[in-house]
Amino acid sequence: FNITCVPQTNPSPVWTWSCQSDRCEKQLVVEGETAQALDACKLLCGEYRVLWPKPTGLVQLGTSIAIISQHAITAELSRSGRELSPKVAELFRGATKLFRDNVVDLGKGVGPIRSVGRSLLIEATITDTETASFKSNTDESYRLEISETTNGRINSSIVAATFFGFRHALETLLQLTIYNDVTQELQILDKALITDSPVFPHRGILLDTARNFISVESIKRTLNGMAASKLNTFHWHITDSHSFPFEVESYPQLTQYGAYTPSKVFTPADIRTVVEYARVRGVRVVPEFDAPAHVGEGWQWAGPNVTVCVKAEPWTSYCVEPPCGQLNPTNGTVYEILGEIYKEMFKLFDSDIFHMGGDEVNFNCWNSTEEIVTWLSNKGLGRQEEDFLELWDEFQTKALNKVEEANGGASLPIVLWTSGLTGKGHVEKYLDKERYIIQIWTTGSDELIGELVNKGYRIIVSNYDALYFDCGFGAWVGEGNNWCSPYIGWQKVYMNSPYDIVTNLGVNLTSDVRAQILGSEATLWTEQVDDSSVDGRLWPRSSAMAERLWSNPAESWREAEYRMLHHRERLVQRGVQPESLEPLWCLQNHGYCYL
């Protein structure tokens, strides 16, 4: 075959990289020598090469590279396996098409791909032929083997319990595939054997689309980054006091009054698009409808006293940030509307858990509303904290009934934020540990975390001192820096181990306790974020969390640093706009950017 017609944009590079002591060292090309591309060197150098997150099982990686052709990548189901259900078969086709597209994109913006090379066959065995929805107990493990057949084909055999494990294997396979910018070829490691499964089952990102609107396009980019980092849960904080972008067909007034503009709305079709886009990327979309606080805009049509304190002034007396607003637990219309909202959520989303929010209820707001005060008095209650907790319990109980009604009468795990309701001495009274999962948002040294675990609650850790990605910017009310400053570097995110948090609080890490610690979510509250900046806030820091949750590495961020720099560039290739962590010089000069 003839390759002289292929343009050579970089015929004679002066630099080459060679692997020395597990580092790719940049060196001048010696006359007569051929330069080795940085990515090719990295694919062959170091225990984990460029894998992110690093696998937890067997990792046997070859020492040479094969050239593959972008036109000869195929995937098929192993003949010994059973037939996939139509839905899983569709996911299989979608995920393998994505793999092919992603391989071809490796060269995008860098150079042309020479069409020479071997064929790559992916042979898959998926044991569970039915599971097409990611659930809290979904088996995400996989076994990936790369080998060469006698006729020169590259075989990649993937065995996974579920589609979701299979999909993770494709990500790993993609990470072992590079575009070589010196030879302008697609290349793959010609030998590998990896067994892998995550340490924590719950690995998520929370995105708030109400403080500022975040478009479906941005959500899709977020899901691209999640897929590339093997995160599995997109927690959609879809409404808040500031705006109500979630279109509810039975109550169109909610968005008519509550959306920022008529175009800043999520239609049912938008939601379905997101759920399916996420599914094929191994991500479950968990909706949050935050109540009874964090409501306001969108409810103005519902009549007096359905919501209270909306836009109340001075806001500092009635809530934590403008605008204020809470539901009125004593008003029947509240539950009527909530019931419909929940119903439509259960119709559109496909999640085995539901998030009811429940944070930052302001008792002074309720205390300043006559209807509520009368209700308390009629119940023989006073107006102290304990009394308002009873009122809150009234809300939580009734709202939960509506959630279960929307879920076809069946109960399901409910997530709630840490709050007054989850505090010492209250939590067992109000929240059944079999039913409620508590999402921690206080600091990682909050004793409450230890107490909750000791009491048997399952927890999701989103401690704000490590996982609130909105921290560190300018204040948006007043001046100076925002409340949870400083900015959290990826190093701190990486070191934020849920197990360490719990053991540092004196809890013995038994296997029961481990099972209670479901994982973490990086949270992005969007008071100061919209489509323009959402990617940079989330990435690559969410990937740092992803390795913590998947691999729970014993080593520090220092050992992960240069793989992190590489993975950050991978996110760029996947269409994400991540923050840059260091000069590109550091990626090209492994080990020289230290302190």
Add this chain to the structure above:
Amino acid sequence: FNITCVPQTNPSPVWTWSCQSDRCEKQLVVEGETAQALDACKLLCGEYRVLWPKPTGLVQLGTSIAIISQHAITAELSRSGRELSPKVAELFRGATKLFRDNVVDLGKGVGPIRSVGRSLLIEATITDTETASFKSNTDESYRLEISETTNGRINSSIVAATFFGFRHALETLLQLTIYNDVTQELQILDKALITDSPVFPHRGILLDTARNFISVESIKRTLNGMAASKLNTFHWHITDSHSFPFEVESYPQLTQYGAYTPSKVFTPADIRTVVEYARVRGVRVVPEFDAPAHVGEGWQWAGPNVTVCVKAEPWTSYCVEPPCGQLNPTNGTVYEILGEIYKEMFKLFDSDIFHMGGDEVNFNCWNSTEEIVTWLSNKGLGRQEEDFLELWDEFQTKALNKVEEANGGASLPIVLWTSGLTGKGHVEKYLDKERYIIQIWTTGSDELIGELVNKGYRIIVSNYDALYFDCGFGAWVGEGNNWCSPYIGWQKVYMNSPYDIVTNLGVNLTSDVRAQILGSEATLWTEQVDDSSVDGRLWPRSSAMAERLWSNPAESWREAEYRMLHHRERLVQRGVQPESLEPLWCLQNHGYCYL
């Protein structure tokens, strides 16, 4: 005419805005009433409406709005004026075309534009028919009048001393034009009289394209934001120790060895594109070639001892960040190569000032190089600070000769960073105040600033505690936060008055002193920034600085806050991806987001 065929995406909004006490208040639409769009309300509400930066002269603004047609916007030169030179005529055509494009883009992503409306005629008088290059003394003033002719046409008369003033007037006119998302029309204030000119002549942004590469596309977006904010100087820190992306035709090795990749290069064509793109937007491009420190990558081919300490280890001994590298002032090849670099810069750029860098020279680096130590000894010098300053002076003198040679033998103002050379007791010895402008990068309370002004130096203020936009993120060597943390909010940027800085240091603000204080530059060092995040770092904070420099307002950021929020949305319309400062709710609810 028939308008029923135009789609009505939002036929009956429930919210309207009305101007009360200079604020647009959000209210429910009363039955029978027509909603007023937020942007229409803002165009009619408050002393400065939505102008940014606010004009410094006469501001008389009408109280009603006219509908204009996107197809009937024309611009012509006043018949009484003299003919423009071909180059200025080309700029006139370019800037007026940009104006039309920007008007049409007002509706982009929001809704369709109904084609009904009056014609808009821009009638321009540009006194200086020759000046097509922005210079330090270019008159940027303009007079803008909007009026209605008897036949219903909207007339906009612009009188400006130069093209650059005319262009600013177009920006102001554009700010008085809106897309009304309720009526789906382009609208303009039907009456206005504004006279305007800036307080500070030097209003710039520094962008470093060497720590990480920044593409021409990103530079263009930066220039779009600058044009929208009436900034006039793009200071291009084009090379550094980390990479050498500036293609020098006579020494192609510089990029061959020094560019991060073959595509991360600025070709001569790229530079010309940037310079012309900037020019029509009223921006001068000032190149910086930083030396004798801040070099390294790209020089490896030039032979031994041309550069010293390149990639020296441990870097902490030889420079402020990895990788180290300095030119060797005692090596003749240095000046040969510098001469060619300067020559090509003067050929490509069109700037009346030149930036020679000159910061952060590390004497220990020079002290560790035998050739340099020998030179010092031969000159009868020791190895103390004073001796190394003599060596530095040797470099600066010889390099300056090369700069003037490249400038056709003529001298021109040279900018240098504050450094050892500009310190107390040194500056007069080494730097002629008639020739050198000093760019301050220490804090705003550094006594050096007062001294430099008292000694008669002209200064550009880039104090890092307010104008270093890379501050506040994670560390990139080691952990924790980067060196100049915390993040600087727009409020602090807005309040960073160069006059206040100088008077707070005890300097009497005479008219001579005022003339010495040229202005400010926001600086973006890109160790942790590349194409993905450059917009968010620069915007909208650079706009906050822009109003400080153009208007030098007596009021605080609090009075500017809601105009700032509006201007931030304007940047989005111009294709920039600025940080979001507050929830969109705050823009829609003027005055409610306070502390």
